[in-house]
Amino acid sequence: MKRKGTKLIALALVVLLMSMTLLAGCGSSKTDESNGQGDVSNDLPTVGISTGSSGTSWRNIMIDALDEVGKEYLDAGKIANYKIVNNVNNGDATEQANIIRDFISEGVDIILVNPNSPDALNGVIKEAQDAGILVLAFDATVTAPDVVNVTLDHYVWNVKNVDFICKTVGKGTVIQVYGLDGHPANNERIKATEDVLKKYPDIKMIASTSGGWDQTKAKEVTTQIIGSGQQIDGAITQDSMGFGVLSAFQDAGKLPKVMFGDPGTAFFKEWKKLRDAGADFKACAQPNPPGIGGTGFRIALNLYNGMEFKDDVLKDGTYYYEVSSFYTDENFDEAWEMLKDKPDDYLLSEIMPQDKVDELFK
Structure with a gap:
């Protein structure tokens, strides 16, 4: 009887251990469903990234x-x-919303989104947040509550470009070839152009159209504008389109007095040729770092891991990445030194190092 009892106790212990193992295997992968922050010591996050678009040099x-x-x-x-x-x-914002819903159904822990609309994604973002997923927007911004946006101040960025162009033109005409219609970053840049032009009453905007942040399309629309025969003194455009705009002028045997150019190899090669030939041509170039996506990734992981921003880092829920470089004829050689051995589609960029990102947090 004693041996039989011992066997029964041992069997009971085996059953108990098996039950505990099964229960442990059925546990949630998150320890805090309300904010998407898991116990990172035992549970690493999965990240879903929606880029909104691709195919241009900047996007790639x-x-x-x-x-x-x-x-x-x-x-x-x-x-x-x-x-x-x-x-x-x-x-397309509707397609992007569906991509985000796929991420939700897949059970990701972090969603990074380069939004195609400031507010059209708010509904699906709330769905993600309700599912305990941390959402961060990069490059452009969303108006959804409790979302950190990581971006340039696109308004300030373009004010600097347009002001340089207007000061150089002084009196005359300009054209504008802008980015994707309706995109939040593009909206801010167009507003900057409009506000700067109000300060220069002797400058007239004779054409403004979308180049879709694409060199080929930018060249096509600029060619059409040039074909109207109007005098064009300045060309206001954005990154990923400067080379196309300049190519259209060169093919027509003309040049604007001044324009914004891509902070990349292809544009700087042509700019150097014009400088060396003594052409009546000036340009400015300011990086819009494609690496903003990598910077956003770093910030999102810190937030997921429970880190908190220092008090003065965010402005209305947004972290504005500062671009320190701005290139004109005066410091052309500095940029050329970084670009001269790079392929034509290379653009000056930067990703904030991890230690600099960590300095943003308490």
Whole structure:
């Protein structure tokens, strides 16, 4: 009887241990469903990234930056995985919302989104937040509550460009080739152009049209404007379109007095040729770093891990990344030194290093 009782106790212990193992295997992968922050010591996050569009040099470099940081974090054991999904229809907010819903159903812990609209994604962002997912917007901003936006101040960025162009023109005409219609960053840049032009009553805007942040399209629309035969003294455009705009002028045997140019190899090569030939041509170039996506990735992971921003970092829920470089004829050689050995589609960029990101937090 004693041996039989011992066997029964041992069997009961085995059953108990098996039950505990099964229960442990059924537990939630998150320890805090209200804010998406898991116990990172035992549970690494999965990251879903919606880029909104792809195919342009700037976008491809941005995607590479996201990939660079994602691989860095994978190798360091800081995340479980990451997934980048690009829109099929560039700039379409409805498609982007569906991509985000796919991320929600897949159970990701962090969603990074380069939004195609400031407010059209608010509903799906709330769905993600209700599911305990941390959402961060980069490059452009959203109006959804409790979302950190990581971006340039696109208004300030373009004020600097347009003011340089207007000061150089003084009196005359300008054209504008802007980015994607309706995109939040583009909206801010157009507003900057309008506000600066109000300060220069002797300058007339004779054409303003979308180049879609694409060199080929920018060249096509600029060619059409030039074909009207009107005098064009200045060309206001944005990154990823400057080379196309300049090419249209060169093909027509004309040059504007001044324009904004891409902070990249292709544009700087042509700019150098014009400088060397003594052409009556000036330009300015200011990076809009494609690496903003990688910077946003770093900030999002810090937030997921429970870190808090210092009191003066955010402005209305947004972190504005500061671009320190601005290139004209005066410091052309500085940029050329960085670009001269790079491929034509290379653009000056930067990703905020991890230690600098950490300095933003308490």
